[in-house]
Amino acid sequence: MNVNDAEIVLAILKNNDFEPTKDLIEADVILILTCAIRDSAEEKIWGRLGFLKGLKRTRKKDSFAGLLGCMAERLKTKVLETSDMVDLVAGPDSYRDLPRLLSLTDTDQRSVNVLLSLDETYADISPVRLNENSISAYVSIMRGCDNMCTYCIVPFTRGRERSRPVSSILREVEQLSEKGVKEVTLLGQNVNSYRLKPKKGGLRFADLLNRVAAVNPEMRIRFTSPHPKDFPDEVVEVNTSY
Numbered sequence: 001m002n003v004n005d006a007e008i009v010l011a012i013l014k015n016n017d018f019e020p021t022k023d024l025i026e027a028d029v030i031l032i033l034t035c036a037i038r039d040s041a042e043e044k045i046w047g048r049l050g051f052l053k054g055l056k057r058t059r060k061k062d063s064f065a066g067l068l069g070c071m072a073e074r075l076k077t078k079v080l081e082t083s084d085m086v087d088l089v090a091g092p093d094s095y096r097d098l099p100r101l102l103s104l105t106d107t108d109q110r111s112v113n114v115l116l117s118l119d120e121t122y123a124d125i126s127p128v129r130l131n132e133n134s135i136s137a138y139v140s141i142m143r144g145c146d147n148m149c150t151y152c153i154v155p156f157t158r159g160r161e162r163s164r165p166v167s168s169i170l171r172e173v174e175q176l177s178e179k180g181v182k183e184v185t186l187l188g189q190n191v192n193s194y195r196l197k198p199k200k201g202g203l204r205f206a207d208l209l210n211r212v213a214a215v216n217p218e219m220r221i222r223f224t225s226p227h228p229k230d231f232p233d234e235v236v237e238v239n240t241s242y
């Protein structure tokens, strides 16, 4: 999900005249996409912020650092209080707001947006693929989760479950097919509970699989991650031999 989120962030920033660089020394803005699923994932981010602090001393120009994703959502303003390296904090549903948040850092303000959404799926954004030459690609079909498993933080950091409109999923898969992609992985916290409104009935995951498979019968379709309780026979019985 974070790889796909990085591709969405890249698309939003490129549409606002930012260009990516692989040179950390040259970067004006450094955004770290974070995970909060385990303590060790967050420990790595604190280590990374320490590294950036050291780097800042050796750089000649100012730069801004931002924390994005689930750790940003979990810790919210605490990140700003704990680290003098972070100028911007944005949760997983706030990426459209990044250009505005970045413009605030231009005026020396630190900025935060950790609002979770009930309907944000970034459906109209075509992700900019991190590896254009890869024959595999990720396509997000839903976000968030309603399951509230006792050990899991996802419903609190990624919010309530919502499904992306099928037309925008099919459009993205078609574009990937035209670019020569041979394998697509459908992504979500709980992909097989994919359901378009109305909540009862409506288009389900098995229907979506059928439609995605019909885009290009030679394309391999994978999905992750499914939940056992949402695994109906219809998914097993999907006939994709077009």
Ligand code: SF4
Pocket: 145, 146, 147, 148, 149, 152, 153, 154, 155, 189, 190, 227
């Ligand atoms: S289904 Fe998965 S993502 Fe959702 S709460 Fe349970 S473990 Fe977390």
